[in-house]
Amino acid sequence: MTNKAQIHLDPMTPVTFLERSARVFPDKTAVVYEDLRWTYREFSEQVGRMAGALLRAGVEPGDRVAFLTPNVPAMLVAHFAVLRVHAVLVAINTRLNSEEVGYILNHSGAKLVFADPELAPKILDVPGGLDSRPSFVNVLDPAAGFSESVLDGATFDEFVLGADVLPMEMDLDDEDRTTSINYTSGTTGRPKGVMYTHRGAFLNAFGEMYVHELNRDSVFLWTLPLFHCNGWCFPWAVTGAAGTHVMLRAVDPTKIYQMIDRENVTHFNGAPTVLLMLAQAPEAAGRQFDPKLKVATGGAPPSPTLLADLDRLGVRVIHLYGLTETYGPHVYCQLQQEWESLEAEPRAKVMSRQGVPYHHAFHLRVVDGLMNDVPSDAETMGEVVMRGNNCMKGYFNDVDATAKAFEGGWFHSGDIGVMHPDGYIELRDRKKDIIISGGENISTIEVEHTVVSHPAVSEAAVVAVPHEKWGEVPKAFVTLLPGEELTEEALISYCREQLAHFKCPKHVEFGELPKTATGKIQKFRLREKEWAGFEKRIG
């Protein structure tokens, strides 16, 4: 940790990225949302004014300031303004229910809560109300038809009206100070509050700027929710590069294509389900982006089929992987020169690996239960563990969970993967998703990739279901492409042509898949149903 005692040790903070871009590119477009356009000068002024308003409202260093909004400009402003006054941003997943939102507001002890009118009812409906008695601010969004306050409190405009505009230059006492708390989705147990720091946020943002080649010509479309790992640190990265943020209230393929055309979008990020939606939209027909759209995807491995589709569409995909606890991405599938001349199918195959650590995030291993590295044989599965500057500081107010996550001096991801001989990792499963059938480990991801490679299949999720003889066997939940037909038997025999028989689904069910806010398939829901009444419950 670094404080200002020495001239050569300046605490790192992502706030300086805005300070720099506002100085160097004051007239460049920083933020676009519907008809709103802010230059960097205006963006910085908005941030400075919100920071001034936070101070005026009594927010002190370390206080938590919560946001429950879509990807609207105020949410982006908060990513700098809250940090500027040394307070802590709590950006809440908008898909959570009232009970979960209430838990997070209470656990974080939020002093101020900013909410969108469409989402605010979740706060009103919190069972038992809020312990922390926060003040509320209504973030209206007239462009989307939300021009009435729902919560008892000021509107955002009233909140900032007449406040001093703080300069972006800040006197940060300690780069290890917490910038934000991002709650995990809590599919098992209560959500945990992952703490980020100014140092970590700065380094991660810098790493994203470098790897994704963000620069002053970049136009970034906000398909990824800002509440998700602080948008993988891209609020700070795009700003550091002096690129343009194009905000988006909801992820809708038609709207995405519109914005790409209207704003000349160069980059966006999204889960594979978002990419799938794009690739299958009517607007995709006959289209090929030139220059290529740069898209980073994570949350789940994109199937080789999807990667091949995107390749045809002129989308350059960077596949990455990480967790809330690692500021979002920790590794990315850095392309080797020789891969570029591969045919689409084998290229997609290597690109579906999760990859190698970012330049600021070196430390990653795949280990067995005794913390020994597994052999780099692309076969032996182990748990992915990380440490270093892009690991969280810890879970907020949860010493036990922090100690458990950091057991043995490494952060335990709970993800099961293999190490390829060339040092690239490939995930095989979530620890809790892996299927143990007759003593053999089955990677549900491997089975899913096979299922999805069938030309009639759009998406698939494979989970363990109970079996008398084998303990567990794989079952596939499958969404077909529009207009396609397929039987359970045909799909199973297709899989048996390509996989060891014990790995093939024993059952197939067709229909829509349950998903999280960020587009991740919620396997635990599928499992719950299958395991109802059985003793063993996974997840």
Added chain:
Amino acid sequence: MTNKAQIHLDPMTPVTFLERSARVFPDKTAVVYEDLRWTYREFSEQVGRMAGALLRAGVEPGDRVAFLTPNVPAMLVAHFAVLRVHAVLVAINTRLNSEEVGYILNHSGAKLVFADPELAPKILDVPGGLDSRPSFVNVLDPAAGFSESVLDGATFDEFVLGADVLPMEMDLDDEDRTTSINYTSGTTGRPKGVMYTHRGAFLNAFGEMYVHELNRDSVFLWTLPLFHCNGWCFPWAVTGAAGTHVMLRAVDPTKIYQMIDRENVTHFNGAPTVLLMLAQAPEAAGRQFDPKLKVATGGAPPSPTLLADLDRLGVRVIHLYGLTETYGPHVYCQLQQEWESLEAEPRAKVMSRQGVPYHHAFHLRVVDGLMNDVPSDAETMGEVVMRGNNCMKGYFNDVDATAKAFEGGWFHSGDIGVMHPDGYIELRDRKKDIIISGGENISTIEVEHTVVSHPAVSEAAVVAVPHEKWGEVPKAFVTLLPGEELTEEALISYCREQLAHFKCPKHVEFGELPKTATGKIQKFRLREKEWAGFEKRIG
């Protein structure tokens, strides 16, 4: 400062860049020198073996290891191996004389000295010998005809023979540990030992990777001496990007053109004099690089004329500025979009500004004697001061000089500049170069740019000479282009057409200009001659 007590705070060090590239790109070409080619696996092994040999030789953390060699592979290896064992690299300017080399070896207390046979006689000739009684290693260079040891000690090959190969993974206890000491050229007084740190070197290298768009396809030609600010941190930056280092014993235009063609060079760095040499070489005739060669230049502002010439040659110039005390570059002239459509001449004009801080190096001001910012009017001159993560830790064993340089909490560059209304700085002079004529400040750089814009002029240096009435007046030392002729009167009247008369040279002298190892013109030599016998002596 950060130690390993906490999992999320990993000490930053540029050594991890080599660790990463050797893992991700083991078979990619890392280093080229004459007929030698090392992959990243081999480069890492060379570094590991030298590190093992340093330990075997008794080098302990904090010990100084000196190098007096041209840009040969061993010098690059040392930039990682010495750091790997927590020792301190002292890379010595090869143009210094015996007395200066002796001072640096004694002041740094070097325990081990590596030297090239061509340069080793400087060590043998040190007046009075060396206090610190170091051990010597002869870095032979058979490719250049230097295959005999000069110093009493092992050859490099013998030194490393049979040593353990240390893995690159290092257990750094403190990111504020010193990586290297780079001695200033000492044109005024004794050279001072500028200390760099692991944290600073990591951040600066990362900043260079980002700004200069270094990536795994980059091929970097080592025209810039590695002893100069540790090659502006490019040994670490190019390695971090997994680019290729092309080493070069001596800067020779024919050889440079050869290497560009043979190795498909994408980047190099050099002082404007190096660029001038290139632009005026016979090989430049009719050539236009495609894709453009990316060249960073600093040390002196390139004249608009030179920039226009390079533009025609297909060289994309990034103009940057910094000092030994700021790890080399602190600012660069980041291009605004609208500048790209300017005509060559006005574009060259804006590009000759020094610019705005790098992303990791925010803090820079232009101040008056009371540390107040001068107005951003492009007119009022003040001293450029900096602080933050890319300022040195201090001068080695020189508390007084450190305190003086850091007076008022900022590093004092000794450079005089103005702040443009758009936040870009432009240097007007070294503090000691500025001419005060009849109470008016005259920027020698402004006068030089005017002189050089004359079509017959190749290079120029302007210094103050004594004058009875005005105290000082400008005198121009001028090198003409081959085959050109020009009189003193013609040049002075050319200047009077473009500058206020008091700024114009009163005298002109034609001939070669004295230069430093890095191609900087040594104005103090020109001044010395002019001021001999006068009371006032500047510089």
